[in-house]
Amino acid sequence: xxxxxxxxxxxxxxxxxxxxxxxxxxxxxxxxxxxxxxxxxxxxxxxxxxxxxxxxxxxxxxxxxxxxxxxxxxxxxxxxxxxxxxxxxxxxxxxxxxxxxxxxxxxxxxxxxxxxxxxxxxxxxxxxxxxxxxxxxxxxxxxxxxxxxxxxxxxxxxxxxxxxxxxxxxxxxxxxxxxxxxxxxxxxxxxxxxxxxxxxxxxxxxxxxxxxxxxxxxxxxxxxxxxxxxxxxxxxxxxxxxxxxxxxxxxxxxxxxxxxxxxxxxxxxxxxxxxxxxxxxxxxxxxxxxxxxxxxxxxxxxxxxxxxxxxxxxxxxxxxxxxxxxxxxxxxxxxxxxxxxxxxxxxxxxxxxxxxxxxxxxxxxx
Amino acid sequence: xxxxxxxxxxxxxxxxxxxxxxxxxxxxxxxxxxxxxxxxxxxxxxxxxxxxxxxxxxxxxxxxxxxxxxxxxxxxxxxxxxxxxxxxxxxxxxxxxxxxxxxxxxxxxxxxxxxxxxxxxxxxxxxxxxxxxxxxxxxxxxxxxxxxxxxxxxxxxxxxxxxxxxxxxxxxxxxxxxxxxxxxxxxxxxxxxxxxxxxxxxxxxxxxxxxxxxxxxxxxxxxxxxxxxxxxxxxxxxxxxxxxxxxxxxxxxxxxxxxxxxxxxxxxxxxxxxxxxxxxxxxxxxxxxxxxxxxxxxxxxxxxxxxxxxxxxxxxxxxxxxxxxxxxxxxxxxxxxxxxxxxxxxxxxxxxxxxxxxxxxxxxxx
Numbered sequence: 001x002x003x004x005x006x007x008x009x010x011x012x013x014x015x016x017x018x019x020x021x022x023x024x025x026x027x028x029x030x031x032x033x034x035x036x037x038x039x040x041x042x043x044x045x046x047x048x049x050x051x052x053x054x055x056x057x058x059x060x061x062x063x064x065x066x067x068x069x070x071x072x073x074x075x076x077x078x079x080x081x082x083x084x085x086x087x088x089x090x091x092x093x094x095x096x097x098x099x100x101x102x103x104x105x106x107x108x109x110x111x112x113x114x115x116x117x118x119x120x121x122x123x124x125x126x127x128x129x130x131x132x133x134x135x136x137x138x139x140x141x142x143x144x145x146x147x148x149x150x151x152x153x154x155x156x157x158x159x160x161x162x163x164x165x166x167x168x169x170x171x172x173x174x175x176x177x178x179x180x181x182x183x184x185x186x187x188x189x190x191x192x193x194x195x196x197x198x199x200x201x202x203x204x205x206x207x208x209x210x211x212x213x214x215x216x217x218x219x220x221x222x223x224x225x226x227x228x229x230x231x232x233x234x235x236x237x238x239x240x241x242x243x244x245x246x247x248x249x250x251x252x253x254x255x256x257x258x259x260x261x262x263x264x265x266x267x268x269x270x271x272x273x274x275x276x277x278x279x280x281x282x283x284x285x286x287x288x289x290x291x292x293x294x295x296x297x298x299x300x301x302x303x304x305x306x307x308x309x310x311x312x313x314x315x316x317x318x319x320x321x322x323x324x325x326x327x328x329x330x331x332x333x334x335x336x337x338x339x340x341x342x343x344x345x346x347x348x349x350x351x352x353x354x355x356x357x358x359x360x361x362x363x364x365x366x
Numbered sequence: 367x368x369x370x371x372x373x374x375x376x377x378x379x380x381x382x383x384x385x386x387x388x389x390x391x392x393x394x395x396x397x398x399x400x401x402x403x404x405x406x407x408x409x410x411x412x413x414x415x416x417x418x419x420x421x422x423x424x425x426x427x428x429x430x431x432x433x434x435x436x437x438x439x440x441x442x443x444x445x446x447x448x449x450x451x452x453x454x455x456x457x458x459x460x461x462x463x464x465x466x467x468x469x470x471x472x473x474x475x476x477x478x479x480x481x482x483x484x485x486x487x488x489x490x491x492x493x494x495x496x497x498x499x500x501x502x503x504x505x506x507x508x509x510x511x512x513x514x515x516x517x518x519x520x521x522x523x524x525x526x527x528x529x530x531x532x533x534x535x536x537x538x539x540x541x542x543x544x545x546x547x548x549x550x551x552x553x554x555x556x557x558x559x560x561x562x563x564x565x566x567x568x569x570x571x572x573x574x575x576x577x578x579x580x581x582x583x584x585x586x587x588x589x590x591x592x593x594x595x596x597x598x599x600x601x602x603x604x605x606x607x608x609x610x611x612x613x614x615x616x617x618x619x620x621x622x623x624x625x626x627x628x629x630x631x632x633x634x635x636x637x638x639x640x641x642x643x644x645x646x647x648x649x650x651x652x653x654x655x656x657x658x659x660x661x662x663x664x665x666x667x668x669x670x671x672x673x674x675x676x677x678x679x680x681x682x683x684x685x686x687x688x689x690x691x692x693x694x695x696x697x698x699x700x701x702x703x704x705x706x707x708x709x710x711x712x713x714x715x716x717x718x719x720x721x722x723x724x725x726x727x728x729x730x731x732x
Contacts, residue, residue, distance in 0.1 A: 050431065050432075051430060051431055051432035052427075052430040052431065052432060052584075052585060053425075053426065053427025053430065053431055054425070054426055054427060055425055055581075055582065055583055055584065055585070055588075056425070056581075057423040057424055057425045057581075058423055058424070058425075058426060059419075059420070059421055059422070059423045059424075060419065060420055060424060060426065061418075061419025061420060064417060064418040064419065065416065065417055065418065065419055066416075066417030066418060112581065113580065113581035113582065113583050114583060115583040115584065116583075178580065178581075214479065214544065215421075215422075215423075215478065215479035215544075216421065216479065217421055217479050217480060217481040217482075218418075218421065218481065219418060219421070222421075
């Protein structure tokens with residue numbers, strides 16, 4: 001695991017140079033059931049959970065029942081919930097699609113205001129479970145370190161705790177946080193991740209689904225509007241000077257779309273050109289920071305009426321080396337490798353998106 | 367139901383003049399079970415609920431399991447949830463405590479961003495249920511009209527729909543709303559209520575438990591901090607000019623405490639005295655608007671180490687004719703009439719709090 005530096009992506013080994021790795025899935029969701037969580041908590045927090053429950057507000061039915069509660073209809077194990085059985089996930093994802101590596105983005109612990117001691121234990125439990133039940137038994141699973149992100153010193157402790165274990169390839173944040181991601185509150189976490197060569201993945205969702213303009217009434221509304229939160233967080237990261245201050249930080253915008261990033265770069269550069277005196281910490285145009293520091297996963301990818309419009313977006317937007325294939329298994333809107341990308345993409349670009357970019361970013365080159 | 371005008375509370379009939387009514391409970395919570403809601407929805411929204419579920423974020427376990435999920439241990443009917451069986455509530459509350467009247471504050475429908483059509487039907491269903499299953503069969507039940515408050519034109523329609531029915535004595539809002547309660551968004555609802563002589567009750571809670579300074583980690587924290595939301599809403603109502611614009615509006619602050627109101631009046635008057643040019647719509651001191659327009663329920667009442675401190679607060683704060691007794695049945699922190707008030711309160715004040723004030727406010731004088 002020796003990540004390449006972000007400033008030399010074009011000199012890194014191309015997809016062709018690593019033919020042994022043909023498919024990397026950068027967004028898979030393992031989920032612990034409540035009894036599994038209970039088993040791994042200390043007596044203090046187990047008792048707290050039993051007697052007082054959780055305090056994080058959630059949408060009781062975040063996914064429509066009419067879409068199998070958000071899950072692939074075939075993804076329920078006999079006992080448990082989709083994503084709770086590593087054996088079933090192995091069969092349905094790794095084996096069926098011949099996936100070389102898949103990144104486990106566990107979302108169980110992305111709570112912002114359960115007590116910090118509980119948040120720390122919950123995230124530790126998720127990582128222990130991923131390590132013991134998924135990553136150790138099967139070398140194809142890569143891990144995202146779940147952290148109690150809104151308690152930064154505890155999040156840094158959790159990152160440090162994983163130093164002795166292999167194949168942790170990123171740290172994961174929800175897109176909805178207590179403060180915008182540019183806030184200095186989170187910098188110590190970014191610094192800890194960057195120091196270990198770990199990108200930080202920002203995944204759509206989190207306890208707060210406000211979406212920036214009132215609360216959504218419909219799932220279809222939320223499904224699309226997650227991308228506005230991701231955009232807002234990206235602007236916060238750039239304008240907050242995070243990339244200027246932490247040159248080794250890499251961000252993976254996950255499940256928030258990508259086509260918008262082209263227009264965002266245009267607009268943000270234009271605003272910066274007339275307002276740069278306000279943010280003298282930015283030594284380069286915003287688009288350059290985004291270009292050097294930010295990757296995007298494909299699922300759910302934008303699908304224009306003419307698929308070639310997306311091809312042009314990738315080419316003209318210089319996104320070919322910044323896109324990472326993802327299925328979102330076991331969710332209902334799973335993208336299979338066969339259907340995820342428009343046919344008009346160049347062969348080399350497809351290879352990069354399916355594996356090459358992830359190999360470079362996560363240091364997977366054989 | 368001929369409410370007295372708020373400007374002449376001292377000339378209204380005293381508690382002694384209505385000896386036939388000795389106990390009015392101003393905060394009781396009937397609750398529909400999900401199947402009961404389903405039964406009363408149209409096919410369009412029943413199908414929506416079945417296939418897409420609710421979109422309002424909630425704390426899954428808002429009450430501690432260790433406090434019987436927030437309910438009196440004896441309040442579960444054989445089939446259903448506490449507050450769903452009018453017969454059990456009649457026995458445990460009206461009969462056991464010899465309650466003359468009790469106000470039904472249904473909270474099922476206080477959702478801010480489920481689709482408006484659904485919010486309208488849900489609140490209509492609650493009111494239909496209260497009318498048919500509670501109020502018509504037993505004349506001691508009084509009703510609070512549940513409204514889709516964040517869709518004002520639909521809320522006004524619901525108030526109008528109840529014109530032909532008797533014993534609706536107030537309109538109910540949650541304390542946590544999309545906009546502060548002083549916002550003009552809500553004025554049409556206040557006007558509709560005031561025009562019918564109905565107070566508006568503002569009840570602690572609502573989908574958004576942000577409490578004004580981050581999200582609470584603990585129930586004990588939230589239980590107390592609800593009063594800060596109520597305070598903030600009261601300031602918004604005053605400063606937003608609501609009472610100045612709608613002189614007949616009466617507000618019942620429910621389950622948010624009361625002792626704080628004395629200090630709040632001092633502070634707000636002081637601020638107004640040096641800033642009144644900012645809010646020229648206020649023709650009188652804030653404390654005068656509060657004095658004339660605002661009532662408070664007792665449960666959960668503040669309990670100082672020396673109970674006489676509370677007695678002095680009531681006396682010096684001129685609250686004797688503004689306090690309304692409440693049990694909060696069927697919740698775990700039920701206040702029985704025997705224990706709710708400190709013994710040091712004057713007999714006449716006790717009589718006012720237990721019944722006289724409610725008789726005046728709700729026009730219950732025999």
